[in-house]
Amino acid sequence: MTRHALFVGGTRFIGRRAVREFRDAGYDVTVFHRGEHDSPFADDEAVDHVSGDRTDDGDLADAAALDPDVVVDLVAYQPREVRTATRVFDDIDAYVYVSSGAAYGEEAVPKREGETELEPCSDEQATDDSGATYGARKAEGDRAVFAAADEGVNAMSVRPCVVYGPHDYTRRFDYWVQRVANHDRVLVPGDGTNLWHRVSVENVARALRVVAEDGDPGEAYNVGDWTLQTLRETVETVADALDTDVEVVTAGSRELAAGGLERSDFPLYRDPPHVLDTNKLRSLGWEPQAPSEAVAETVEATPERDADDAQEGPDREAEERVLGVLETM
Structure with missing residues (x-):
């Protein structure tokens, strides 16, 4: 039976490469997005589109009604969005939250999952949209994933470092x-x-699929170039x-x-x-570019x-x- 992956976001950079990764692996794919950016899959009949705003609980519930097996959440920028998503998608095979290496609050070399401290996040930071609070908000999103897993949700987190590759709208490279x-x-x-530490968008896409298929609920996985x-x-x-x-x-x-x-x-x-330690991800069978x-x-x-x-x-x-x-x- 073909598995169904739902992408929350997915029309830009990481999303467009990850959608292709899942399609190439045989998944049916739906992209749930607001339509603010042209979709690279507009003419691809193999990719379905659902219009909606992930901050609207009704729209998110409509997306859940599509009965996906896997959800890849690319655009959760505030902790409350992660908490809502893990409630809405509480009975799927895998909810994968795209966090960030910026979630780490301790300058250790390398930074390790479950060992290196995460950024704290105040109530004020949790609802802020500035770059200064990005790491704190991603860290709190990770904690929301861990809490959901404790309640039986198959939720896990992927923490990329600085991503580069084709279609990078930040144009840092x-x-x-x-x-x-x-x-x-x-x-x-x-x-x-x-x-x-940097990571190619190809390596992030591969990591998202590997974690969705073989990751453990309540775990976070660093991803960076090997x-x-x-x-x-x-x-x-x-x-x-x-x-x-x-x-x-x-x-x-x-x-x-x-x-x-x-x-x-x-x-x-x-x-x-x-520097992020990526051995935990590699142990799942991730093969890096x-x-x-x-x-x-x-x-x-x-x-x-x-x-x-x-x-x-x-x-x-x-x-x-x-x-x-x-x-x-």
Whole structure:
């Protein structure tokens, strides 16, 4: 008998790749969304669409009436939404909440499920929509999953770190692709060894299906690329994908100041390191995509990669001032 997966959200980035992952595995798929974004599956007769607002309890109940076997909740941004969903979908085979590595409140290396402390979340934070409370809200959503599991709901959580890949509307990765595509010298903050764990959208999609099929209720699963890359290695992998050579030029805080820059101005830079332990997910049978393949797919899909101006990151003029200072040292 064919299993039915319902996606709450699913028309953008992680969702569009995850829908394909489940379709390729033989699932019937329904996408429940508000219709604010064009669906990449509009012409795909194999994917059904249901219009509705997940914050409307009636709309969510209508979606539950479709009798899914699996629910993948991609757009639960406040804890109350998770609590409502686990009540509405309390008798399905798997409810998978997409949380975040930002839910961790302790700067441990690596961060481990069930061991590393989560962010606390106040009542005020729980209903906020700002980026400053994102991690706290995701952590409280995790706690809602654990509480539901204690009541017998087959609910579990997946915690991705920073996601990259085709159709990434945040365009965080574009900056590095465009710099490598347009310049022989690429400025990297620090000494190039910065580690901010990333994960390809392909690896997240695979993780969602593996957890839905083999995960244990009440458990959370980190997902990040199995092999981590430093920022320098990321630039070099982008260069390989573009079949070009670049000189990676590193700069500390003093040198960056010549261009009015700080290390945090550069996309994908984080201090201290952020690393997730992914062994628990791997134990379920998750087979990760290699970073070289994932970066190549990302580079191929990067829009306007020949343009000089990226959506995020420092202006090239400021970088040139720093590079000029380094040449004189």
